[in-house]
Amino acid sequence: MTSDLFAGLEPKQSAQENMAKGAILLRGQAVARADDLLAAIGKVSAASPFRNMVTPGGHVMSVAMTNCGQAGWVTDRSGYRYDGIDPQTGQLLPEMPESLLTVATEAATKAGYPDFRPDACLINRYEPGARLSLHQDRNERDMANPIVSVSLGLPATFQFGGLKRNDPVKKYALLHGDVAVWGGPSRLCYHGVMMLKDGEHPVVGRMRLNLTFRGAL
Numbered sequence: 487m488t489s490d491l492f493a494g495l496e497p498k499q500s501a502q503e504n505m506a507k508g509a510i511l512l513r514g515q516a517v518a519r520a521d522d523l524l525a526a527i528g529k530v531s532a533a534s535p536f537r538n539m540v541t542p543g544g545h546v547m548s549v550a551m552t553n554c555g556q557a558g559w560v561t562d563r564s565g566y567r568y569d570g571i572d573p574q575t576g577q578l579l580p581e582m583p584e585s586l587l588t589v590a591t592e593a594a595t596k597a598g599y600p601d602f603r604p605d606a607c608l609i610n611r612y613e614p615g616a617r618l619s620l621h622q623d624r625n626e627r628d629m630a631n632p633i634v635s636v637s638l639g640l641p642a643t644f645q646f647g648g649l650k651r652n653d654p655v656k657k658y659a660l661l662h663g664d665v666a667v668w669g670g671p672s673r674l675c676y677h678g679v680m681m682l683k684d685g686e687h688p689v690v691g692r693m694r695l696n697l698t699f700r701g702a703l
């Protein structure tokens with residue numbers, strides 16, 4: 487008979503989960519650094535406030551966004567683009583804080599992208615009821631760069647599909663401190679976030695924050 491000395495001591499989720507080819511989920515990777523990340527997000531959003539941008543189709547997004555780095559993702563009636571200037575303040579975007587850059591490069595290295603140097607970080611803020619419909623991220627210049635995402639605060643259900651809009655989607659719970667890396671064959675997969683359920687996170691409060699690090703330029 488095998489020993490049961492270690493029964494129940496295995497982690498519930500393996501620390502590194504393969505979602506698809508090129509898509510790796512690092513459960514809890516950023517939990518220990520959440521306070522630093524939240525302080526950095528506070529500084530960024532003091533300079534470049536969260537705002538609900540308008541899509542080219544004229545819809546106001548339910549997710550509020552801000553950016554830091556050399557470029558930020560922007561949408562308005564004229565389309566989607568990366569811009570080095572915040573169109574709302576007219577100022578250069580705040581620099582990417584070191585704590586943010588470090589969490590992104592460490593995760594990318596673990597996922598097999600040791601040379602990833604993001605130049606853009608989009609920060610999404612979900613309040614209860616906010617959602618992000620199924621889309622591809624294709625405004626970045628070089629698709630050889632992965633995207634790294636960090637989730638903080640309330641849990642969300644993430645939808646991960648295929649290369650065609652109608653491909654079937656898998657659902658994943660993204661929790662406080664989870665980090666994911668999307669590269670290679672998953673880089674252009676459709677994805678979205680289902681409507682955020684109400685709740686109160688002990689550290690972050692009544693919201694979810696998501697950081698996505700990109701090589702945009």
Ligand code: MD3
Nearest residue numbers: 610623633635668672673675677696698
């Ligand atoms: C899979 N953000 O900002 S992060 C986005 O939680 C965005 O706020 C979501 O989608 C959020 O564009 C999801 C996870 C993510 C990001 C980029 C991807 C998954 C991806 C690119 C390709 C495939």
Ligand code: FE
Nearest residue numbers: 621622623677
């Ligand atoms: Fe996206």
